Amino acid sequence: MTGDETATTIAPTPQPVRIDAALGAERLRLYRANLGSALAGQGLMAAFLVVVLWGQVAQGRLLGWLACLVLALAGRVLAQWPGTPDKPTDPRTMLLRLRSSLWVMGLLWGVTGTLLFPPEGAVYHVFLYLLLAGMAAGTLTLTAFDLFPAMGFCVLALAPLCVRLLGTGSAADAAMAGMVMLFVTFLSLTGLRAQRNLRDTVALRSADALRAETLLRNQARLQQLSSELSAKTEALELTLDSMAQGILSIGADRRTNFYNQRLLQLLDLPPALLAARPSMEDITRYQTEHGHFANDRHLMDDAARSAFSRWRSGDRAEFPPSYTRRTLAGRVLEVKSRYLPGGGVVRTFSDVTPYFDAQQKLADSEAQARKLALVAAHTDNAVTITDAQRRIEWVNEGFTRLTGYRLDEVLGRQASDLLRGPQTDAADIARMLVQLRDQGRTAVELQFQTKGGRPLWIAMEAQAIRDDAGQVLQYVTISRDVSERKAAEHALRAARDEAQRASQAKSEFLSAMSHELRTPMNAILGFAQLLAADPCFPLPARQQGQVREILRAGAHLLELISDVLDLARVEAGKQPVVIEPVAVATLMDDCMALMRPVAQERHIRLEAHAAIPCDCFVAADRTRLKQVLLNLLSNAIKYNHDGGQVLLACEVNSDGDGDGAVVRLSVRDTGPGLSPDQLDRLFNAFDRLGAEAGPVEGAGIGLVLSQRMVALMHGDISVHSQPGAGSTFWVRLPLAPAPYPASHRDQPAELTVPGALSAPTSSTVLYIEDNPVNLLLMEAMLEHEPGVRLITAQDPLLGITLARTERPQLILLDIQLPGIDGFEVLRRLRGAAATRDTPVIAISANAMHSDIQQGLDAGFDDYLTKPLDLTRLRARVRRALRH
CATH class of the missing domain: 3.30.565.10 (Histidine kinase-like ATPase, C-terminal domain)
Structure with missing residues (x-):
């Protein structure tokens, strides 16, 4: 706002329209204010007129006139009705109604000069003159604020009387009429002056109101501008404080004009220091005293380092427009200075530590990559780098030495297809690719072939390289030749298999030897036991001793056989x-x-x-x-x-x-x-x-x-x-x-046979054995067993038939039989309803632990090894028959 605008606004001149509106409002206010006086005065004057002229004028006229006057007074009251709140009356319309009611009142008073004029009596005439003149004077005085309607009232009220007086031809009446007109003219002039005064008063009042409104409006505008300025200032401060850069403004007087909070954080300066509007010298002195420049000069360029040295020595040379320094806290700041034309400078400080560190990491990464490339170029291992589709992008010299392919020969090709040979397992390659896809890494050993067709075992380790989003960028594979190790492993497996076959052959030999030795030993020891224990034909003492030697030598031989078998089981790890x-x-x-x-x-x-x-x-x-x-x-x-x-x-x-x-x-x-x-x-x-x-x-x-x-x-x-x-x-x-x-615990788990119990009478025992000597021995061993009837069968099929027909209470079954072995015989016996529950004891020369366990697992109720012990055989037979 300019100075002229301010002066015009402070001392305004009301417009005529505004003055007229204010004047109209004032007239309405005065009409309302004078309504009571006007009604009271005219009502009293009308009543007084009726009383004085009662009997001089026809009563009907008087009452009719009085009624009309009362109605006019009521109309004047109604003319001031302001309307409803929803539809208020327009001020100009209300003013017109009030003026009309005033003119109606003037017309009614003017009628009195003709209709109510007394025919006779000068006193009454003078009374009427004075009454109408007083009514006109009073109305003109009360409504001088609205002069022209008031003069209209006077004209309407006095004109009929003046016309009547001038019409009589009498000089006195004419003089009276002239006096009345002069009186009205005088009152009009007075009223005109009063109206001018009212207009001036209203104009002054309007000017004061307009001045007050202008002052209030200006004050509100100033408050609005102040609030907007404060808001903009606060927004600017918030914006500057929220900036990532620190800002420092130095004026032409070299003192601080402005700074933001980020500057304090980046430079590690106390708020109290900046709040005192320090100079650049003060700030530099504080930083120097607190060691802020201890580690930053090595990051500056030559121009910045030179300017900094001159500054510290007292030469206030300008710093370069941009330079980099490191703070005491380790931040790397990029400092930019803008020198203002009138003096002063605006300096910004940006934290570029992440960028600087990233650049440093990039440089380190590039150096590391160069080292790795140097290592990859000189390592014996084959290094392959492929894209996300496993197409070769780079291979080292080790790959060429290993496979025979140069880089230009393999670019864009897949190594698994390039090196695939007839010995390559496609399933292993498929598993490798699935693992690489799902886990991002794999380690496998595959058989490929070189460029010249030579088979080659390769140990491969592949790793996926991903971006920040997890997408595969490349695969890095390191491969080495393990052909010699694979050959050694193959030779080792062959040797192990050969050793296992030799061990199996030794076990089979020992088992066969045990069986072949135990079979004749069964006859030797069995018949020797029978000779020594025969109650019907006891041997002489000399022969008894000889039989004991046979039994002792046989027991020793049997012990040697058992020891050899135990040693074989231990060495084979099967004990x-x-x-x-x-x-x-x-x-x-x-x-x-x-x-x-x-x-x-x-x-x-x-x-x-x-x-x-x-x-x-x-x-x-x-x-x-x-x-x-x-x-x-x-x-x-x-x-x-x-x-x-x-x-x-x-x-x-x-x-x-x-x-x-x-x-x-x-x-x-x-x-x-x-x-x-x-x-x-x-x-x-x-x-x-x-x-x-x-x-x-x-x-x-x-x-x-x-x-x-x-x-x-x-x-x-x-x-x-x-x-x-x-x-x-x-x-x-x-x-x-x-x-x-x-x-x-640890009680001997030996079979005890109560001496009072004996085998049931008429018990049939079936012995299926192909060796006639063993059959003869079994008959002799069970010959003196009470209640036992032994039947024998040399053929396994005949034995099965006898078992079904004879229904024996016990079956003794050899394992190694001609045609079908003892296991098949047992299966058929268990499959027949007649022999399903019959106890079956295996009698075999197969005495190894695995043989015994195999027999018990097959379903034999017991397993006795040859050579048979007479006492044990009889005990087991008794036990089986009891059950």
């Missing part, structure tokens, strides 16, 4: 062991009971000593541990001198490795002892250490088998010996916690 808590005291008692008769024959004192409670348990396989202890005790007795001593001892020691307590079972003898050379060869299979020339029988595999058995039970076996002082063998096994209840 089962069941580790469980084994009661040491019970085991020692069993071994002592079995070996005491053997020791007594040599007059050797066999003793036992336990340094631990009798309820101690050891973690072992009871059967195998018992076998080991019996072997050690047997050797201690066999290789001792007559009248010697053997001590079985037990003690608990802590494990040297700190893994817990162990139980040490030792066997000490008073034999000849062992030399160092013999100790070195002690655990070699079939090496009897020179004892083969002596009287003691053996095969040299007992200790080897014991050592392997103890190892299977997670223990160890060792020996201490001196020539001439005897030997001490010991076994160490882990101590086991006592099971609950301890009294019911």
Whole structure:
């Protein structure tokens, strides 16, 4: 707003239209204000007129005139009705109604000069003159604010009377008429002056109102402009404070004009410092004192570094338009300066740390890429880079050396198709591609072929390279030649397969040897037992001794066969062991009971000593541990001198490795002892250490088998010996916690046959066996078994028929039969309703553990191995027949 506009607005001149409107409003206000006085005055004057002229003028005229006057007064009241709030009366219309009502009143008063003029009586005439003149004067005085309607009232009220007076021809009446007109003229002039005064007053009042309105409007405008300026200033401050850049404005006086909050954050300046409008020198001094320029100069270019040095030395040279520096907090700032024409400068500070770091990382990445490219170019491994569709983009020299293909020969091709050969497994390639697609990496070994057609085993490791959105950009594959390793693995597998075949052949040989040896041994030991136990034809004492030698030699041979089979199972890793808590005291008692008769024959004192409670348990396989202890005790007795001593001892020691307590079972003898050379060869299979020339029988595999058995039970076996002082063998096994209840564990699971029970009478037993000698032996063994009738069959089909027709209570079945084996015979017996529930016991020379387990799994009720033990055979037959 200019100065002229301000002056015009402060001292306004009201427009005529505005003055006329205000004048009209004032007239309406005065009409309303004078309404009561006008009504009261005219009402009183009318009543007074009626009273004075009553009897001088016809009464009808008086009353009629009075009624008309009352109606006119009422109309004047109604003329001021403002209308409804929804539809107010226009001020000009209301003013016209009021003027009309005034003119009607004037007309009614003018009628009195003609209709109500008394015919006679000068007094009445003078009264009427004075009344009308006073009415005109009063009305003109009260309505002088609206002069022309008031003069109209006077003219209407006095004109008829003046005309009447002038019409009489009387000089007095004419004079009276002139006086009336002069009086009205005088009042009109007075009213004109009053109207001018009213107009001036209204004009002044309008001017004051307009001036007040103008002042209020100007004040509201100023307040609006101030609010807008404050809002814009606040918005500008918020905008500047929310900017990512710091801003510092220095005026021509070199003092701070403006700064934002970001500047404080980036430069680490206190708000109090900037709030005091410091100069650039003050800011620089604060930064220097607080070490803000300690690490930034190495990022500046030469021009910025030179300007900074001159500034610190007092030369206030201008800084370059743009330079970079690092703050004490480690930020990298880009500083830009704009120097203003009138002096001063606006400086912006931008945090470009992410960009700077990204540039640094890019440079480091490029350097790393150059190093990797150098490594890839000189590595022996083949490096391949492909696109997302696995098309080759780059290969190194190692790829060329490995496959024979150069880079220009493989660009755009897929390595899996390029190197595919007749030996390549398509399924392996498909699995590799699926894994690479789903997991983004893979590691496989595939057989390809080189450019020259040479088969080639390659170990490949592929990795997907993805962008930030997870989309595959490239694949990097590193491959190496593993052909030699694959050849070695193939040779190793072939050797292993050959060893397994040899082991299988050895097992089959041992099984066959066992079967072939046990079959004649069955006849030898079986008939020897019959001869020794025949109650009808007892042998003489000499022959009894010979039979005992046969039985002893046969038992020894059978023991050797069993040891050889056990050793074969251990070496083949097929010897089962069941580790469980084994009661040491019970085991020692069993071994002592079995070996005491053997020791007594040599007059050797066999003793036992336990340094631990009798309820101690050891973690072992009871059967195998018992076998080991019996072997050690047997050797201690066999290789001792007559009248010697053997001590079985037990003690608990802590494990040297700190893994817990162990139980040490030792066997000490008073034999000849062992030399160092013999100790070195002690655990070699079939090496009897020179004892083969002596009287003691053996095969040299007992200790080897014991050592392997103890190892299977997670223990160890060792020996201490001196020539001439005897030997001490010991076994160490882990101590086991006592099971609950301890009294019911580790009891010998041996078959007990109550002596009071006997086989039922008339029990038929069927024996199916193709060997006539074995049939004859079985008949002899069961000949004296009470209540047993034995029937035999050499052919398996005949045996099945006899089983269905004879309905035996027990079937003894050989495994190796001509035509169909014992397993097929058993299957047919179980499939027939007549023999489905008949007990079937296998009688076989196949004595390996796997053979026995196979027979029990096939459904045999029991399994007896050849050679048969007479007592055991009869016990098993009795038990089967009882059930």
